[in-house]
Amino acid sequence: MVRIILTTLVLVASFTGCWGLGFGTPSPNKWPLSVLEADEYLRNHSQIFIPRRVINVGEDIYSAIGYALANMIMINGPDGIVIIDTTETMIDSWTAYEDLRNEIDDWTKPLVAIILTHFHTDHYVGTFRLLEHAETQGWNVRIFTHETTLDEMARSSVLKLYASRRGTRQFGDALVLGQELLNAGIGLESKHNDTIVNDTLVPTDTYRDNTTVQLAGLEFELMRTKGETDDQTSIWIPSKRALFCGDNLYEAFPNLYAIRGNPNRYAKAWYESLDKVRALGAEYLIPSHTEPVVGAAKIAALFTNYRDGIKFVFDQTIRYMNLNYEPDDIVMQVKMPPALAYHPYLLEFYGSVDWSIRSIYQGLIGWFDGDAASLNPLTKKQRAHKIKNIATLPAMLENAKASYDRSNANLASSGFAINEELQWALELTR
Template sequence: MPSRILARPERGRPPGGPILGAVTPPTMSPRRLRTPRIAPGLARAGALLLGAAAVIAAVASLLGWPHRDRGPRPQPPSPAAVQPDAGVEHPALARLRAHSREFEPALINVVGGVHVAIGEGLANSILIEGTDGAIVVDTMESAEAATKVLALFRGVTDKPVRTIVYTHFHPDHTFGASVFAEGRPVEVIAHRRTDALLDEVMDVVSPTIYPRSMRQFGTHLPPAAVPNAGIGPRLDYVEGRNRIALLRPTRTFAESLDLEVAGVRLELRHAPGETEDQLFVWLPESRVLLPADNLYRSFPNLYAIRGTPYRDVRRWIASLDAMRALRPAHLVPSHTRPISGEAEVMRVLTDYRDAIQYVHDQTIRWMNAGLTPDEIVERVTLPPHLAASPWLAQHYGRVDWSVRAIHAGQVGWFDGDAARLFPVPPQERARLLQALAGSGRSLAEEAGRALAAGELQWAAEMADAALRLAPGDAALRGIKARALTAMAGRQESANARNYLLTAAGELSGEIAIARRDPSKLPLEQLHAFPIDGFMRGLTVRLRAEEALETERTIGFEFTDLGRHWTLIVRRGVAEVREGRTEQADARLAVSAMRWKEIAAGLRGLPAALATGEARLEGSPVALISTLRLFRE
């Protein structure tokens, strides 16, 4: 969140400064939200007390695998009951069916001794063959799935597996490990958080996660109703039929680990994204990148509807940028098929990170303009060139879910509308809606009736709904304002009272919260604001709709700091990174202090150029037209 909130901007208008947008600090990612956690020692002790069956059931419930219910197991509904698409197939379903080609079973030799097994379970398993041994990266979701993959691997080598790498803790990557060990001791490498996250599946939310996961993966549906699971053909685990073969990590690291196994050099890097313990594997000699679950052939699950803590989108983008910096020749995801060729790999990596950043930045942009999540999802869709990428089809994650997750991750559950602070309970809402349906009253009339009857929350909600149809209606604004004022009089919470009264005052016109004016910021505070945050904050101020055909690079040299920054506008996304770029359409050399004054509107850029306080190299048109994309 910004460190200083001076005012709320006018709804529907993204905040910005005279040239570059407001000089507010960039919206900071919140602390990672974590599910309640049992300490590793307690979890293991609990496992002993509960018994192996209970542990397996609790672990499986996080991902959504079936467990033994206490009551009779319901029979699956008939295919007709769960296939509303019977008859003419909708194009969306046809596209999902076509996506199943991605999971046709195969063992693909990517290059040299690198092989990937596809289609034997939800995830892939990757074999890296060395001189006198082998490495397996990710191990499937069950012993049975792993056994099928091991048979494929044994078709190309009989060398023993010496090292197993977990790219992250999810069960479809970890629960087949001991099969690959074949009774021999093996080194199991993971991020240092992986072991604890495996323990956390015993937390108190598993009763909530379980039924939601069953719905997400379609586990109780007949096979004909489930073309695929979006990132794999199916989840290959059913209790009583499958066995968990988990091995605990024996070697962990925090940020990076370089090693050699059986003559193969590997570089492991922490790459938080889909999970906080995510890592990628880089094989420098063959230029093979294993990106784990930070990239697969679908729009990513920035939020999983089975329920997840907030996935830090900015860190996900940074992880993809770290991969791009390697310029891989081969890309081998842990879901979906590999691709080869540096140009194609770089295009996919860039499009993927741009899609994630676009959704993040435009969500924040419209959030800062005062829009609610429901309003933002109507505005934020992928640009046409990204929407057309087969790597960004919404077979698994969705843009609208991601918008809501980013909003909640930044500011929590409340969308800012005072009428939603104390929503009418579901049962009461159903009763009121039933009564309204047969009354013949309009929304506006119902709002007036509810206010007169003292049904204050319902009056506020009905007035709010009616205002969607008549935004400028003074009478409706008055009804909502009076309802909020009356509600404020009943509050013990100072926060609630203040918020309700202020919102009522805004509706009545008695209160006007001025938009933040960066030119009014005290000069000493402006100068003290770090240039890092200042530059990175530009990304959420881009007027993306005006930049969809723009590809331009601007270099900045901050002469008083001896530091360089690069701003790249790439078809609706602003990538900002520290460092000097070799090629730029324009370069601006200026002190960081002067630049912040220029961006805040306290000093004009032409004047700074005329006096020599700023120096321009390259195209003035490129510089000015690019900066205008960040205007108010």
């Protein structure tokens, strides 16, 4: 029981300390932030998502933000409605859809198409609720995805139970919103359906690399832009100079690796995709997880900085790998330059530079770090038994508590936790 309690305390302290990244642009003179300052930045970050609302972007484009983890986007075309992404729940999908429809005060115009940017559940599960309503109206709705989206869904379903447990931990689903959980980084919180959704998504239209299609009286270009996922679709409406970039850009450092578990996300492909969409010269940028951005110069600068952040971490990881550094050592060496580290769209609310480095390393050469001792490691249980022969359990717990107390004392006197001490306490009690 002592071990469980101490481990929990260390985890809380560690995550509170690493929330030292914030909303807006922290001044380099105030870096690193104290725990209280970091907490304030994280609370301010929530203001992106609350209150939930429909944003009139312009050019008959609307974004429903704050209804669920992901946004729902509506294009009001001359001949119908097109929806991009449908959130993760049936209830929130319908609420967002109602508010979007009410924004234009027209329920007679048919829903002609739903475009899904990728296979993650927070982007497609609500589709079924919209299709139910469309059927009652006699509307024929086309569903667009990349040709690999169904394969990605099938692959991820193999580990559905395991992934669900880890996803619950990543997004803090068991925590009390507003108290223990301030936000989920890319949205206020991840939501869940009240009942199991058994429907199977069946796209009517898929594409391989790029395709152009006429929908609702408008021309849409669908482009494969590998990044957060391999099936990621970006949508471009030339007549409106409007770009919908899915999950390839957040108002947070990207998850080059998600701690819930995912196949390697190739960082080089991600930043090349950002270059591809930046070249379009969009006047309107509508992401799937944050507020829209208006203005060609502002959008171009944003894509440049986001690209540079990902490319810097990738290039520096490669550099130190070629210098024969191991992952832990690379993490200690690679620090983002201030111009990127303090950028409001690159603060580590969601992804982490350290985790990204480890993912890039493993994605390129696999799990083995080159140290012979890592080839056939002891299990955690075997290691614990061996350590018990040289250090008693009470002694380890005492040492762990001492490390925790040192960090706590420093927190009380200076406002800063000591991550190394917290990490050691965590390793001693796991």
